[in-house]
Each structure stands twice: as C-alpha cells, then as structure tokens.
Amino acid sequence: MILLDTAEAATELLARRSSIYSSRVRLPMINELMGWNFDFAFMPYNDYWRQHRKLMHQSFHPTASTRFHPHELRATHGLLRSLLDTPNDFMNHIRQLAGETIISVAYGLDVLPKDDPYITTAEKGVHPLVVAAVPGSFLVDLIPALKYVPDWLPFAGFKRKAKEWRELGRMMVDVPYEAAKRNIKSGNAAPSFTSYSLEILDENQDVELQESVIRNAAGTMFAAGSETTLSVIASSILGFLENPGALKKAQEEVDRVIGKGRLPTFDDEHSLPYVTAIVKETMRWRDVTPIAIPHLLDVDDEYKGYFLPAGSIVVPNAWAMLHDETIYPEPFRFNPDRFMKDGKINPAIRDPAHAAFGFGRRICPARYMATSAIWIAVALMVATFDITKAVDEDGNVIEPKNETRTGLACVPMPFECSITPRSENAKRLIRALAVNEG
Numbered sequence: 001m002i003l004l005d006t007a008e009a010a011t012e013l014l015a016r017r018s019s020i021y022s023s024r025v026r027l028p029m030i031n032e033l034m035g036w037n038f039d040f041a042f043m044p045y046n047d048y049w050r051q052h053r054k055l056m057h058q059s060f061h062p063t064a065s066t067r068f069h070p071h072e073l074r075a076t077h078g079l080l081r082s083l084l085d086t087p088n089d090f091m092n093h094i095r096q097l098a099g100e101t102i103i104s105v106a107y108g109l110d111v112l113p114k115d116d117p118y119i120t121t122a123e124k125g126v127h128p129l130v131v132a133a134v135p136g137s138f139l140v141d142l143i144p145a146l147k148y149v150p151d152w153l154p155f156a157g158f159k160r161k162a163k164e165w166r167e168l169g170r171m172m173v174d175v176p177y178e179a180a181k182r183n184i185k186s187g188n189a190a191p192s193f194t195s196y197s198l199e200i201l202d203e204n205q206d207v208e209l210q211e212s213v214i215r216n217a218a219g220t221m222f223a224a225g226s227e228t229t230l231s232v233i234a235s236s237i238l239g240f241l242e243n244p245g246a247l248k249k250a251q252e253e254v255d256r257v258i259g260k261g262r263l264p265t266f267d268d269e270h271s272l273p274y275v276t277a278i279v280k281e282t283m284r285w286r287d288v289t290p291i292a293i294p295h296l297l298d299v300d301d302e303y304k305g306y307f308l309p310a311g312s313i314v315v316p317n318a319w320a321m322l323h324d325e326t327i328y329p330e331p332f333r334f335n336p337d338r339f340m341k342d343g344k345i346n347p348a349i350r351d352p353a354h355a356a357f358g359f360g361r362r363i364c365p366a367r368y369m370a371t372s373a374i375w376i377a378v379a380l381m382v383a384t385f386d387i388t389k390a391v392d393e394d395g396n397v398i399e400p401k402n403e404t405r406t407g408l409a410c411v412p413m414p415f416e417c418s419i420t421p422r423s424e425n426a427k428r429l430i431r432a433l434a435v436n437e438g
C-alpha cells in the first residue's frame with residue numbers, strides 16, 4: 001500500500017501516469033457477492049468502465065451540468081421551507097435535499113417532502129455498502145476463494161447476507177430507472193441524466209449494452225453523491241458555529257449585492273465571492289473523502305528512486321494535502337478569508353478541488369454539479385437564516401459535538417444548533433417560494 005501525502009506526488013502518479021494508476025482494488029464481497037459490479041466507482045480500469053465515464057461526462061461537464069441548476073434550486077427551496085418549519089431537524093432536511101437532488105438529476109423523478117419511496121429504497125440499497133466497505137468486515141475480501149462455499153454451510157452467513165443485500169441494491173438501481181423510462185414514454189419526464197442519455201442512444205449499436213451503462217451510471221449516483229453532498233452542507237453549518245464572523249460577512253455580501261427583495265440564484269454566483277470562499281473552505285476544512293477512493297497500480301513503476309510494484313494499492317492522502325500548513329496556514333481553523341483578496345477570490349491560493357474530488361482519470365465526474373448544488377444551498381441558507389450555537393434551558397451555550405462518522409465518506413454526526421429566520425422579510429420570501437412551486 002502506497003500513501004501519497006503531497007499534491008505533487010498525487011499529480012505525478014495519479015494524473016500524469018494515469019494510464020497505469022487508474023484501476024481499483026478487487027472487492028469480492030461488494031462487487032462479486034453483493035452484486036455492486038454495477039457501481040462504476042468500483043470497476044477496474046477497462047473499456048466497460050470507460051463507457052460509463054464517457055456517458056457521465058456528456059451530462060456532467062461544466063457546461064452540460066448547468067442544465068441541472070433548476071433541479072438543485074428547487075430542492076434548495078424545499079430545504080428553506082423545511083428549515084423554517086422544523087429547524088431542529090436540520091440534518092434530516094439536508095439529507096432530504098441531497099437525496100432529492102440526486103433522484104431528480106439522475107432520473108427526473110419528483111420526490112415527496114418526507115418518507116419518499118425512491119429515497120428510502122436508495123438508502124436501503126446503500127446501507128449495506130457502508131457496512132461492507134469497512135476493511136476487515138468480511139474474510140472473503142482476504143480469501144476470495146471463500147465466495148465458492150455453499151450458502152448452507154454454518155459459517156457462510158456472509159453469503160446469505162450478500163444475497164439479501166444484492167436484492168436491495170438491485171431495487172435501488174432498477175426501481176427509479178424503470179419509473180424514469182415509464183415517464184419518458186408517456187411524455188411526462190423532467191429532463192435528467194437518464195433522459196439525456198437515452199436521447200443520444202445509438203440504435204445501430206448494442207442497445208442492451210448501452211442501456212446497462214445508463215442504468216449503472218444512474219444507479220451509482222445515490223451512493224456516490226448523497227452522503228457526500230449532505231456532509232459538506234452540514235460541515236458548512238459547523239463552520240458558521242466555529243467562526244460566526246464568516247456567516248456575518250457572507251450575509252453582508254448577500255444584502256449588499258442582492259438587496260432584500262429577492263433570494264440569490266445561480267446568476268449571482270460571480271457577484272458573491274465570499275459565499276464561494278465558504279464552500280471552498282468547507283471542502284478543505286472538513287474534506288469529505290479524506291483518502292478519495294484508493295487507486296490500483298497495474299504495472300511495476302518507479303518514482304524518486306522507489307520501486308512501486310504492480311498490484312499496489314495507492315492511497316491519496318487528500319486530508320494531508322488540504323491541511324498542508326505551507327499552503328493553508330492554521331489549517332484547522334475555518335477561515336474562508338484565506339481564499340479572498342481585494343473582495344475577490346484570490347487565484348493564488350490553491351483551490352481545494354485539486355484534492356477534494358480525487359485524482360486523474362478517476363476524479364469525481366460530477367464535481368461541477370456537486371459544487372453548484374452545495375453553493376446554492378449555502379447561498380440561500382446564508383441569505384435567509386441566522387445560524388448560531390444552541391442554548392439550553394438555563395441559557396448555557398451548547399458546544400456542537402465534533403464527531404464524524406468515518407468511512408470512505410466522512411459525515412458529521414448529528415449536532416445541535418439554532419437556525420432562525422433572519423427577518424420577517426426572509427420568512428416572506430421563503431413562503432412566496434412555496435406558493436410559486438406548489
């Protein structure tokens with residue numbers, strides 16, 4: 001196992017030499033027994049993976065992904081309404097926002113404001129992954145031949161579990177995809193990754209294969225995108241609790257640029273650099289994917305005199321890169337100002353996106369869409385709510401719990417805070433959204 005601690009090493013190996021550093025570790029339990037070989041984040045580097053990646057790129061490159069802005073905006077408006085009604089439940093509201101965004105971007109499906117069946121099916125499908133991805137959970141990952149033992153043997157509980165989980169994963173992939181296809185057929189579909197991809201399907205090529213690629217890529221999105229998006233937005237709230245001055249500055253910026261008559265939209269992005277700095281700082285300070293997804297080296301290589309054997313697992317230590325104090329002084333402080341100069345984003349400060357979304361040919365294909373979904377959520381929360389530490393019945397300030405659920409994606413554990421509308425005007429603007437969107 002090779003750990004890369006610097007952006008320079010990661011760029012040299014994972015990006016410049018990407019033709020040999022872009023595969024993935026074999027995961028017998030997840031890919032072979034649980035049937036997660038549909039998830040192209042775990043596929044080896046081969047032609048089948050390349051087809052998924054190409055298709056995803058067609059919908060998620062910087063210009064194409066702006067087509068998803070309306071989906072992101074609508075889900076964020078839902079978040080504001082929920083925060084107004086039940087602010088203490090903010091973690092669930094952000095979870096709903098992330099799930100709704102993915103389901104609408106991937107499939108163009110509408111979701112219910114609570115207990116939505118598509119989101120519930122997806123959550124049930126993804127949950128086993130969280131369990132099975134913990135290294136050492138299943139012996140079959142160390143001894144792959146165990147996958148051939150018969151299910152009925154007393155110690156083959158892992159095979160019976162895998163069978164159960166396979167079914168949940170299959171439902172997560174098939175149920176929304178079939179619903180999207182039905183909507184497209186009846187002419188009721190909102191635009192989505194699935195509808196765009198079916199539109200460009202080549203009838204003269206293997207249609208079944210092309211459809212499997214669309215279904216797999218869409219089915220990968222919930223697992224890859226919902227907890228990650230939830231995590232960054234929740235971390236931005238932790239950032240405001242740690243540095244209340246940052247929220248104040250962002251609110252002043254929004255008031256100055258937008259005024260009180262309306263709420264920010266994507267058109268305001270370039271006029272709200274401090275909001276952008278907050279998003280950058282959150283992604284740096286609480287990097288969601290601190291080791292990205294490890295890559296696999298396909299052939300022997302050499303770097304700075306070290307021999308790197310084929311089959312090595314290459315782990316980019318993105319956390320170290322994003323907390324390098326020579327680039328980000330006082331790296332454990334939440335300080336969006338580090339990205340600002342003369343009221344603008346300072347291009348001289350390294351953008352955390354250089355490490356936060358992974359590396360080389362496996363870099364997160366949805367990074368532009370993910371960043372814009374987070375940006376609009378932060379911009380609208382800042383515009384409408386005051387976010388402070390919670391206070392108990394005796395007036396004592398409750399320090400937020402600073403705990404994280406670790407895994408490939410790190411997510412803040414539930415914490416307390418106080419979220420209140422900034423003004424009657426803010427309330428009115430949020431209620432007006434409800435009327436317009438139904």
Ligand code: HEM
Binds near residue numbers: 041293360367369
């Ligand atoms: C803030 C949110 C997100 C973060 C921090 C993030 C981060 C990452 C990272 C670190 C990787 C692995 C890169 C590597 O192997 O070097 C990755 C891969 C991936 N992400 Fe994201 N991601 C986010 C949101 C999303 C969303 C919203 C989607 C889908 C809509 C998505 C889809 C994917 C896919 C499909 C891959 C696998 C790419 C491959 O293996 O070729 N991600 N992401």
